[in-house]
Amino acid sequence: MAQQQIRLEYDSLPAVMPSYLRAATTLSGGLSTGQTIPDMVAELRGREVRAEPLAKYRKVCGFSHAHHLPVTYPHVLAFPMHMAVMTDKRFPLKLLGLIHVRNEITQHRSIGADETLDLEVAVGGHREVAKGVEFDLITRVRDHAGDLIWEETGTMLSRQKSSVSEADKKSAKKQSKTDALADAEHTNEWQVPADIGRRYAAAAGDYNPIHLSPWSAKLFGFPRAIATGMWTKARAAAALEPELTRDAYTLALAFKKPVFLPSRARFGYTLTEAGADFALTNTQGDILHLKGDVRYL
Structure with a gap:
């Protein structure tokens, strides 16, 4: 039987500090036999970009001023939703200790700093690897017309026991x-x-x-x-x-x-x-x- 999708819909960005508090007080986390990460989707419509945080981000990362967003900035816009999803009580892994191992961003066109954006964050399922389990945290950004203009796949590693063979583990260490x-x-x-x-x-x-x-x-x-x-x-x-x-x-x-x-x-x-x-x-x-x-x- 297919697992029902868990949907989180926001009218405004969730606060980050409560997510950190939940992360700090979650003492255990892992997948039991036969378990996987549930299908979870979070949505927020009408996200506007504020000039002051954007300017601060440009400065600390080395981007010059421009009328478009830095290619990595939508990750920051969606970050509170990332935190909310990965500290939700139905998310089975412990947030603190997760390792960001790969990241892929596709920008389909430059995004104006004055655009209003719709954000979606999705997660679900996992893969066993030599060092534990991996999962993908997917972020999508759409414009006012509903067109997909930016997407990101962040691959995260949770260290735990794995059924990957010893030979594969040794190969991964090289x-x-x-x-x-x-x-x-x-x-x-x-x-x-x-x-x-x-x-x-x-x-x-x-x-x-x-x-x-x-x-x-x-x-x-x-x-x-x-x-x-x-x-x-x-x-x-x-x-x-x-x-x-x-x-x-x-x-x-x-x-x-x-x-x-x-x-x-x-x-x-x-x-x-x-x-x-x-x-x-x-x-x-x-x-x-x-x-x-x-x-x-």
Whole structure:
């Protein structure tokens, strides 16, 4: 028998802080045998963009002022809905501890900063992988005419016991030590300050404690705070945006090793007819932080 869809409809954005409180007080979470993530959809119509938060986001991520939204900004607009879905009592996994492993954004056209947008966030089902279970958090943005203009798939990992074979687990652990930027046509160094997690949180509302301070990060097993993955993606997008010749494209990447704060990192890219290939490493080139590409539609 098909499982009934769970629908969450909002007249205004849900508050983020109650979601963090629910996340902090949820002590367990996991999928039991035969269980999966239920089919959940959250909707909000008529979302307007406020100028001040947008300006703050542009500044912290490196985007120049423009009449259109940064390609990663709709993620921020929908972030309170992400939190509400993943802290809903019917969502079976614990939010704190989830790892963002991949992210793919498709912008079908540039979005004006003055547009009113309809947002949809959906989740459901899972996949077993070497380190646990993965699921996709899908966000869709439509314009006033109902046309799909932006969509995102964020792939999340929940570490837990898995039925994936030992051979597959060993294969998943293998990682090349080759410098991912050895053939990059353009490279530059990023200075990643100690407070970038707090600054990004103030602009985007993402107050995950692993990004805020060494003390809060240590509670979750990290020696220091780490940069927010979606900040590194936005920073990469800001660096690439002036080089792109079209405004309809897919921007996809995989998050590899965390960027500890503070640190220096090396970003590089190569432009192609299809778009661009890019990566972020440490300054020595032997630690890969992220790797991705842009592909024109």
